Amino acid sequence: EIVLTQSPGTLSLSPGERATLSCRASQSISSSYLAWYQQKPGQAPRLLIYGASGRATDIPDRFSGSGSGTDFTLTISRLEPEDFAVYYCQQYGSSPWTFGQGTKVEIK
Amino acid sequence: QVQLVESGGGVVQPGGSLRLSCAASGFTFSSYGMHWVRQAPGKGLEWVAFIRHDESNKYYADSVKGRFTISRDNSKNTLYLQMNGLRAEDTAVYYCAKDPGCCRYFDYWGQGTLVTVSS
Numbered sequence: 561e562i563v564l565t566q567s568p569g570t571l572s573l574s575p576g577e578r579a580t581l582s583c584r585a586s587q588s589i590s591s592s593y594l595a596w597y598q599q600k601p602g603q604a605p606r607l608l609i610y611g612a613s614g615r616a617t618d619i620p621d622r623f624s625g626s627g628s629g630t631d632f633t634l635t636i637s638r639l640e641p642e643d644f645a646v647y648y649c650q651q652y653g654s655s656p657w658t659f660g661q662g663t664k665v666e667i668k
Numbered sequence: 669q670v671q672l673v674e675s676g677g678g679v680v681q682p683g684g685s686l687r688l689s690c691a692a693s694g695f696t697f698s699s700y701g702m703h704w705v706r707q708a709p710g711k712g713l714e715w716v717a718f719i720r721h722d723e724s725n726k727y728y729a730d731s732v733k734g735r736f737t738i739s740r741d742n743s744k745n746t747l748y749l750q751m752n753g754l755r756a757e758d759t760a761v762y763y764c765a766k767d768p769g770c771c772r773y774f775d776y777w778g779q780g781t782l783v784t785v786s787s
Contacts, residue, residue, distance in 0.1 A: 593771060593772075593773075595773040597713075597774075599713075604763055604777040604778060604779055604780055605713065605763075605777055607773065607774060607775050607776075610768070610773050610775075648713055650713075650774075652771050655772070656715060656730070657718075657772050657773075659712055659713040659714065660712070661712045662713075
C-alpha cells in the first residue's frame with residue numbers, strides 16, 4: 561500500500577498570500593496518478609487536480625499542481641477567502657487507492 | 669449536471685447491518701465505475717470500495733473485505749453498499765463518488781450519509 565504524507569499539517573496564511581502544500585509518497589506513483597481535493601467544513605470533497613497537474617472542471621487557475629515520482633505539490637498562487645479549507649492528496653496508481661492525512665489552510 | 673444523493677445512513681448496533689444507496693443523475697450511469705469513500709468524524713478520507721460500470725470487477729479496502737458488498741442497478745441509476753458485521757470503527761460519513769472512467773480518482777461526490785455504530 562502506498563502511504564501519502566502531507567506537510568505541513570496546518571498552514572496559517574493571510575488572503576493574497578501564496579500557499580504551497582506538499583504530498584510525499586512512500587513509493588513512486590506510476591504515471592503521476594495523483595489527485596488533489598479541497599474540503600470545507602460540512603461539505604463533500606471537491607476535485608481540484610488530477611494527473612498531478614491537470615485542473616478539474618471550473619477550478620480557478622490560481623490552483624496548480626506539480627511533481628512526479630514521490631514528491632508532489634499543490635500551489636495556490638493568491639489565497640482567496642473561499643480557499644481556506646482542508647486539502648487532501650490521493651494516489652490512484654495502485655490499489656488500494658489511498659489519501660494523505662490532509663493539510664488545513666487557515667486564516668492567519 | 670452530475671448529482672449523487674446518498675441515503676440509508678443511521679444508528680446501528682455493533683454486529684448489525686445497513687444498506688446504503690446512492691441515486692445518480694446527470695450522466696450516463698451505466699458507463700462509469702463508482703466508488704464508496706468514508707470519513708470518520710474529524711478524520712481523513714478512506715476509500716472503501718469500487719465497482720466497474722458493468723459489475724465485472726469489484727474491489728474493497730482490506731478494512732471492509734468480507735463484510736461489505738458493493739453493487740449497482742444500472743436500470744435504476746443506483747449504487748449500493750451492503751454493510752454487515754458493523755463495528756464501532758465503521759462509524760463515518762459515507763460518500764458515493766463517480767469514477768472518471770479512465771482512472772481511479774473521484775470527479776464528483778455526493779453529500780454523504782452518516783453511519784453511526786453504537787450500542
